[in-house]
Amino acid sequence: xxxxxxxxxxxxxxxxxxxxxxxxxxxxxxxxxxxxxxxxxxxxxxxxxxxxxxxxxxxxxxxxxxxxxxxxxxxxxxxxxxxxxxxxxxxxxxxxxxxxxxxxxxxxxxxxxxxxxxxxxxxxxxxxxxxxxxxxxxxxxxxxxxxxxxxxxxxxxxxxxxxxxxxxxxxxxxxxxxxxxxxxxxxxxxxxxxxxxxxxxxxxxxxxxxxxxxxxxxxxxxxxxxxxxxxxxxxxxxxxxxxxxxxxxxxxxxxxxxxxxxxxxxxxxxxxxxxxxxxxxxxxxxxxxxxxxxxxxxxxxxxxxxxxxxxxxxxxxxxxxxxxxxxxxxxxxxxxxxxxxxxxxxxxxxxxxxxxxxxxxxx
Amino acid sequence: xxxxxxxxxxxxxxxxxxxxxxxxxxxxxxxxxxxxxxxxxxxxxxxxxxxxxxxxxxxxxxxxxxxxxxxxxxxxxxxxxxxxxxxxxxxxxxxxxxxxxxxxxxxxxxxxxxxxxxxxxxxxxxxxxxxxxxxxxxxxxxxxxxxxxxxxxxxxxxxxxxxxxxxxxxxxxxxxxxxxxxxxxxxxxxxxxxxxxxxxxxxxxxxxxxxxxxxxxxxxxxxxxxxxxxxxxxxxxxxxxxxxxxxxxxxxxxxxxxxxxxxxxxxxxxxxxxxxxxxxxxxxxxxxxxxxxxxxxxxxxxxxxxxxxxxxxxxxxxxxxxxxxxxxxxxxxxxxxxxxxxxxxxxxxxxxxxxxxxxxxxx
Numbered sequence: 001x002x003x004x005x006x007x008x009x010x011x012x013x014x015x016x017x018x019x020x021x022x023x024x025x026x027x028x029x030x031x032x033x034x035x036x037x038x039x040x041x042x043x044x045x046x047x048x049x050x051x052x053x054x055x056x057x058x059x060x061x062x063x064x065x066x067x068x069x070x071x072x073x074x075x076x077x078x079x080x081x082x083x084x085x086x087x088x089x090x091x092x093x094x095x096x097x098x099x100x101x102x103x104x105x106x107x108x109x110x111x112x113x114x115x116x117x118x119x120x121x122x123x124x125x126x127x128x129x130x131x132x133x134x135x136x137x138x139x140x141x142x143x144x145x146x147x148x149x150x151x152x153x154x155x156x157x158x159x160x161x162x163x164x165x166x167x168x169x170x171x172x173x174x175x176x177x178x179x180x181x182x183x184x185x186x187x188x189x190x191x192x193x194x195x196x197x198x199x200x201x202x203x204x205x206x207x208x209x210x211x212x213x214x215x216x217x218x219x220x221x222x223x224x225x226x227x228x229x230x231x232x233x234x235x236x237x238x239x240x241x242x243x244x245x246x247x248x249x250x251x252x253x254x255x256x257x258x259x260x261x262x263x264x265x266x267x268x269x270x271x272x273x274x275x276x277x278x279x280x281x282x283x284x285x286x287x288x289x290x291x292x293x294x295x296x297x298x299x300x301x302x303x304x305x306x307x308x309x310x311x312x313x314x315x316x317x318x319x320x321x322x323x324x325x326x327x328x329x330x331x332x333x334x335x336x337x338x339x340x341x342x343x344x345x346x347x348x349x350x351x352x353x354x355x356x357x358x359x360x361x362x363x
Numbered sequence: 364x365x366x367x368x369x370x371x372x373x374x375x376x377x378x379x380x381x382x383x384x385x386x387x388x389x390x391x392x393x394x395x396x397x398x399x400x401x402x403x404x405x406x407x408x409x410x411x412x413x414x415x416x417x418x419x420x421x422x423x424x425x426x427x428x429x430x431x432x433x434x435x436x437x438x439x440x441x442x443x444x445x446x447x448x449x450x451x452x453x454x455x456x457x458x459x460x461x462x463x464x465x466x467x468x469x470x471x472x473x474x475x476x477x478x479x480x481x482x483x484x485x486x487x488x489x490x491x492x493x494x495x496x497x498x499x500x501x502x503x504x505x506x507x508x509x510x511x512x513x514x515x516x517x518x519x520x521x522x523x524x525x526x527x528x529x530x531x532x533x534x535x536x537x538x539x540x541x542x543x544x545x546x547x548x549x550x551x552x553x554x555x556x557x558x559x560x561x562x563x564x565x566x567x568x569x570x571x572x573x574x575x576x577x578x579x580x581x582x583x584x585x586x587x588x589x590x591x592x593x594x595x596x597x598x599x600x601x602x603x604x605x606x607x608x609x610x611x612x613x614x615x616x617x618x619x620x621x622x623x624x625x626x627x628x629x630x631x632x633x634x635x636x637x638x639x640x641x642x643x644x645x646x647x648x649x650x651x652x653x654x655x656x657x658x659x660x661x662x663x664x665x666x667x668x669x670x671x672x673x674x675x676x677x678x679x680x681x682x683x684x685x686x687x688x689x690x691x692x693x694x695x696x697x698x699x700x701x702x703x704x705x706x707x708x709x710x711x712x713x714x715x716x717x718x719x720x721x722x723x724x725x726x
Contacts, residue, residue, distance in 0.1 A: 012376070081444060092515035095686060120483075123510065123521045147486065152455035158486045159522060323458060 005219060007226045009142055010234055014162050018141050020222050022215055024169035025055045025130070031063060034164055035126050037099040040064035043087055043114040044105040045074040048132055051175045056105050056130060064101070068094055072110065076262040079109045079149045087117040098122040107133035108140050108267060112158070115146030119161035129163045132172040134184025135268050138225035141166040143233045149262060153323055154254055170218050178211070182304030183268025185210060186249070188221050189299055190275060191228045194245045197341035199224055207302050245343040248335040249275030252309070252357070255320035259312040272305030273360065281348055281356035282336040292337065308362040314354045368582060370589045372505055373597055377525050381504050383585050385578055387532035388418045388493070394426060397527055398489050400462040403427035406450055406477040407468040408437040411495055414538045419468050419493060427464070431457055435473065439625040442472045442512045450480040461485040470496035471503050471630060475521070478509030482524035492526045495535040497547025498631050501588035504529040506596045512625060516686055517617055533581050541574070545667030546631025548573060551584050552662060553638060554591045557608045560704035562587055570665050608706040611698040612638030615672070615720070618683035622675040635668030636723065644711055644719035645699040655700065671725040677717045
């Protein structure tokens, strides 16, 4: 077992570490220096608890007098106020005070909802992320975004709130369905086009190893993704400008997710297909050659991602993109690629957006 | 009409002004320099909207293209997730983006819930407080505390989130029921014992003028209260230490409020009676002479506040105080007075706490 890698993340108010490696749950030093409250609460779901709940409970037993587990229903459809309230009910019924540490054990849904619970419970308690999906390890580890969905929009209610630590145990990825590995690869691929042409080359050379869950390949991919995200977020915590490039593929992707109803497509699947559409739009605007669209599409296919969107109707796509919270005054701003490794954020004519979507719809 | 007074509040991340004076809603300079988003949302309630809604809509008409009003049901009983969601529903149905400014027009409930809505909507939009009760003007203007209640506890779910400005128009107090003026005086009185013996003397000399809504007396009382609170909060935004002294009377007061069911007693009424109990506890611990308890009780009576608590049963009082979020690991920490103008925070033996309550229960 090799030594874990650490990525340090600095925010205006705090700093914390992301630990990346195999066997981290069982290593005592993964937990050193975290707050030792009397009570701690593990928030997880019905899928992850049987797989990794005991390992985390064993790890926390020496740190806290009481370790409570709250098991949520699994899936994006449950990223709601009702589920959030389940956590609050448990915390209050068990008399948890404002020093109680929350541990998020699971994927992005568990991380987002637990983070928002931690941000809001008594106006803020400490929390630690233990992401068990590849997507959550690269996407939720950095940036402090927490949220729940509203019937009228994804991630509409939330907070910026930083974890005390993120523990990415690569062993937890062994139990991940192949479809979810692919969804995680979408967010990893994303960092190439927007920020690092060399990383895009590396992913193309290693996509098979990543799908086979090669430890060394995963460790590098997670680390490099977190590093790039930390660099971008560090310059722009509140998403006024630069941070928006992290949403490459997301505007189209969210429309697909929302249009089909949350949970039909995985978030990463929406992002994969959305990146192809956003690349197409970049090409239609003359920013990149058509060959770049083909290159990205080919990589997404090799990663096991869908590259053709559902036939929701073009008007419906546009409508869903306009209500997205990245829209301002009804104007949609797209993350476009100018060259491999360089992104730009700007509006685009509806006609070209429609064409970009049309070209990548399912038959 | 005299010039408004300004109290500047600095927080680690921001600074903002509290404007205090008569006729502020109608003065153009009250609104100068605030964000001019396309849409703005006034959140108010069924009582305040008919009294002051039109004045605020007139004031905002030159600043925003669309001004939407969301009218909530009135009362602490509605400081719930359901009411909060009403705001989110409106914001999303009207396509409000992350630049939309929220204006809280009303008392503490409207301010707390609107502040939390602003903190959480799309992870944070700007908001302006327009408090129309004396309590809200002195209590919610400073400190950035926003929250909703949970069935198991008051203010359990919330955020620290600062307004862009607070506009305390003293004219709005003319429509306030006398009972609510008294409730506001409780929080004003509080600042004397905990921080400023001279202010306590001043209140004793001016309590009749305050109840008669004398403009000059109100302006001074609101200003001095905000100044003291800003000074305390500036040193300790997250309530780790010093800020706790602002909760003088609140531990007992919250127990009364919760024990009777939110809405039976006004928050300020709970605080008034709670201060007398907390002063009694201070005397029982030998910190102040019994004469100080009598002095504070007499002042609360003159302010029109109840000074005898409901007979909930001592055990119920203690239980309610233990679940209060200021308790840590089940230990209740009380704000006690060492001398007029000086507070200390510490635990106390249950037997003395029980005695302090017993001595101030209704016949």
